[in-house]
Structure formats: C-alpha cells, structure tokens
Amino acid sequence: AQSVTQPDIHITVSEGASLELRCNYSYGATPYLFWYVQSPGQGLQLLLKYFSGDTLVQGIKGFEAEFKRSQSSFNLRKPSVHWSDAAEYFCAVWGGSQGNLIFGKGTKLSVKP
Amino acid sequence: DGGITQSPKYLFRKEGQNVTLSCEQNLNHDAMYWYRQDPGQGLRLIYYSQIVNDFQKGDIAEGYSVSREKKESFPLTVTSAQKNPTAFYLCASSINDRGETQYFGPGTRLLVL
Numbered sequence: 627a628q629s630v631t632q633p634d635i636h637i638t639v640s641e642g643a644s645l646e647l648r649c650n651y652s653y654g655a656t657p658y659l660f661w662y663v664q665s666p667g668q669g670l671q672l673l674l675k676y677f678s679g680d681t682l683v684q685g686i687k688g689f690e691a692e693f694k695r696s697q698s699s700f701n702l703r704k705p706s707v708h709w710s711d712a713a714e715y716f717c718a719v720w721g722g723s724q725g726n727l728i729f730g731k732g733t734k735l736s737v738k739p
Numbered sequence: 740d741g742g743i744t745q746s747p748k749y750l751f752r753k754e755g756q757n758v759t760l761s762c763e764q765n766l767n768h769d770a771m772y773w774y775r776q777d778p779g780q781g782l783r784l785i786y787y788s789q790i791v792n793d794f795q796k797g798d799i800a801e802g803y804s805v806s807r808e809k810k811e812s813f814p815l816t817v818t819s820a821q822k823n824p825t826a827f828y829l830c831a832s833s834i835n836d837r838g839e840t841q842y843f844g845p846g847t848r849l850l851v852l
Binding site for chain 2 (some may be wrong): 731
C-alpha cells in the first residue's frame, strides 16, 4: 500500500537559516509527489509538485524539492527561512487512482527571530 | 476570483443532530473531495465525486453522507452516527477525474456541544 512518512513532527529554525523538511514515500511505480503548506486554521496551499522530468522542482514562496528515487524521498528545501514560513507542511503522494491522494502526518515549522 | 469556498467557518453540533457543511467551487473542476483532519493525523479521505450525481466512499465514510447535484457544489452531512465528529473538515477539487492535483478550500471546524 502507498504511504508517506514525514519523520519530523516539529522543527525549529532561526530566521534566515536554511530549511530541509524530509518526506519518504512508499509506492511501486513512479509517484506523483506534492508538498502543501497550511497556516493555522486555514486550508492547504499547494507549494510544488513532481510528476516527471527534472528531479529538482521549483515551487512558490522560494521553495524547492528534490525527488530521489533511490532513496524514495522528496525533501523540501528553502535557502533562507522567513518568519512568515512558520506553518505546517504536508507531503503527499498520488496513488494512481481517483481520490487516492495519500498525505503524511505533517511537519510543524517554527521560526525563531 | 476563482476558488473554493467553505461555510460556515465554525459549526457546533448537538448530540443526535445532523449538520451539513457547504463546499462550493467556481473553478469548473470536475472532481471534488472531502477530507477530515485531526491533530497529528494528516488528512483522511471521507468521500469524493468525479462527476455530478456520482460519488465514492473514501477511507472513513462511516457516519457521513454527501450529494453532488451540481458540478460546483459538494455538501457533506455529518450524521448522528458519527460518534467523534470534532475535527477540521477540508474540501478540495481537481480539474479532472484523475485527481492528482487537488486544490483546497479554507476549511470548516466542527465542534460538539
């Protein structure tokens, strides 16, 4: 069965520092992968997605993610974090059938001034 | 502006009461989804609909019902059979029935009195 693991429940980084959020997936074929961000009490906003091609994908708000098939990973990165990036981040994989978007349990990001 | 709207933002349910959450989209998307979000649990699929007058159960459909009478509307009813309804409910839509890229509404928080 498809699954997504986000190993870090909560991460704290200083403003201006770099960020990497980890995501590992389990899926038999080439996965479609996504990162979403959720501010408190809000819906989810799509940051970026990977379907095929270049394994380094650029998203909104200065985020990027790299697909590594050998490691079954799709880690999210940002070179310099801003206080407004504090939120919860969700990795998701599309399982290939209608409705089958599988989410990780999320990583909460806190940003220190 | 195109988007997904959910109402109300907060909803209170009494014991034994059915309540209905509204979801409307003006994106002309074919498919719509309902997810439930609990703290630390990620998102779980309740129901989805690929076309008007058709819908499918997701992973946690028990105690919920839906209808899809119009393309732009996909209301969710939380019935009295749902014994633990307190959660954040998110509606999403996708441009086609494959559903690999889903866009989310702002959510409704349901609380039990």
